[in-house]
Amino acid sequence: xxxxxxxxxxxxxxxxxxxxxxxxxxxxxxxxxxxxxxxxxxxxxxxxxxxxxxxxxxxxxxxxxxxxxxxxxxxxxxxxxxxxxxxxxxxxxxxxxxxxxxxxxxxxxxxxxxxxxxxxxxxxxxxxxxxxxxxxxxxxxxxxxxxxxxxxxxxxxxxxxxxxxxxxxxxxxxxxxxxxxxxxxxxxxxxxxxxxxxxxxxxxxxx
Amino acid sequence: xxxxxxxxxxxxxxxxxxxxxxxxxxxxxxxxxxxxxxxxxxxxxxxxxxxxxxxxxxxxxxxxxxxxxxxxxxxxxxxxxxxxxxxxxxxxxxxxxxxxxxxxxxxxxxxxxxxxxxxxxxxxxxxxxxxxxxxx
Numbered sequence: 001x002x003x004x005x006x007x008x009x010x011x012x013x014x015x016x017x018x019x020x021x022x023x024x025x026x027x028x029x030x031x032x033x034x035x036x037x038x039x040x041x042x043x044x045x046x047x048x049x050x051x052x053x054x055x056x057x058x059x060x061x062x063x064x065x066x067x068x069x070x071x072x073x074x075x076x077x078x079x080x081x082x083x084x085x086x087x088x089x090x091x092x093x094x095x096x097x098x099x100x101x102x103x104x105x106x107x108x109x110x111x112x113x114x115x116x117x118x119x120x121x122x123x124x125x126x127x128x129x130x131x132x133x134x135x136x137x138x139x140x141x142x143x144x145x146x147x148x149x150x151x152x153x154x155x156x157x158x159x160x161x162x163x164x165x166x167x168x169x170x171x172x173x174x175x176x177x178x179x180x181x182x183x184x185x186x187x188x189x190x191x192x193x194x195x196x197x198x199x200x201x202x203x204x205x206x207x
Numbered sequence: 208x209x210x211x212x213x214x215x216x217x218x219x220x221x222x223x224x225x226x227x228x229x230x231x232x233x234x235x236x237x238x239x240x241x242x243x244x245x246x247x248x249x250x251x252x253x254x255x256x257x258x259x260x261x262x263x264x265x266x267x268x269x270x271x272x273x274x275x276x277x278x279x280x281x282x283x284x285x286x287x288x289x290x291x292x293x294x295x296x297x298x299x300x301x302x303x304x305x306x307x308x309x310x311x312x313x314x315x316x317x318x319x320x321x322x323x324x325x326x327x328x329x330x331x332x333x334x335x336x337x338x339x340x341x342x343x
Contacts, residue, residue, distance in 0.1 A: 116236065
């Protein structure tokens with residue numbers, strides 16, 4: 001069970017909804033902490049941090065072994081150079097801690113990267129969504145994500161096939177955090193809307 | 208049917224939009240939008256590939272030193288061409304979706320130049336196939 005800023009680095013493949021339910025029992029507003037009533041703060045590192053570090057390490061080791069091995073007519077060291085550069089880039093871009101603040105009294109969400117305000121937006125532009133991916137046999141795998149305008153996608157639970165369980169957990173998270181909840185289908189009766197985009201000035205409303 | 212004129216003003220939320228971000232922030236935090244990363248990576252690789260292509264042409268036509276051409280790295284080079292074209296394509300899709308005019312120009316330029324360079328690379332490798340080193 002990961003703590004602190006590494007809370008979103010779940011590596012499990014089986015029973016993701018059960019581990020999410022267990023985390024929700026320990027922290028009702030998972031993954032956020034309650035700073036004041038109706039102000040939720042989360043600090044996290046992006047998961048590309050460990051992926052970039054892994055790619056970098058593998059390419060450095062592979063490159064060292066390749067240089068020691070016998071040479072054939074084609075030179076494959078370019079692949080290892082590529083991998084090292086991609087790994088360094090992924091490490092650099094996810095090195096800084098991100099803080100996501102949901103501020104209900106002010107009616108906005110803010111994301112800070114390295115203590116600088118990156119994006120600030122109104123409450124109707126951040127949401128909890130159940131996302132679905134289909135495999136080759138037509139079976140749906142569902143993931144719970146928190147996404148928003150100008151935000152990086154945060155995966156709370158990935159690739160589970162139990163729809164009702166995931167929907168229950170997703171609606172519960174959205175209820176605790178007081179955000180909109182969207183189903184995997186764009187048009188669906190399972191959406192829960194708590195914040196609506198405001199009407200523009202002088203718009204004629206036909207009733 | 209009654210038509211109601213809604214004259215309520217737009218709800219003023221605290222500084223919608225960039226919210227006080229300066230232009231230095233993407234460089235300090237090394238966080239750019241995906242479309243910027245893909246387009247600039249494909250443009251960078253385009254320059255590298257153009258350099259290698261120019262060097263190959265120079266060694267093939269002018270100095271006739273065929274062992275200085277890029278025959279030893281053809282596998283890596285072709286994979287790199289494919290990656291660059293793929294990133295240019297992704298960058299084009301993202302900029303078209305976001306309706307960003309300046310970046311869209313760069314992304315489309317990168318896409319067309321990458322494709323043309325890929326065709327040129329393929330033709331060059333096919334025409335110079337008899338000059339490759341043979342191993343028995």
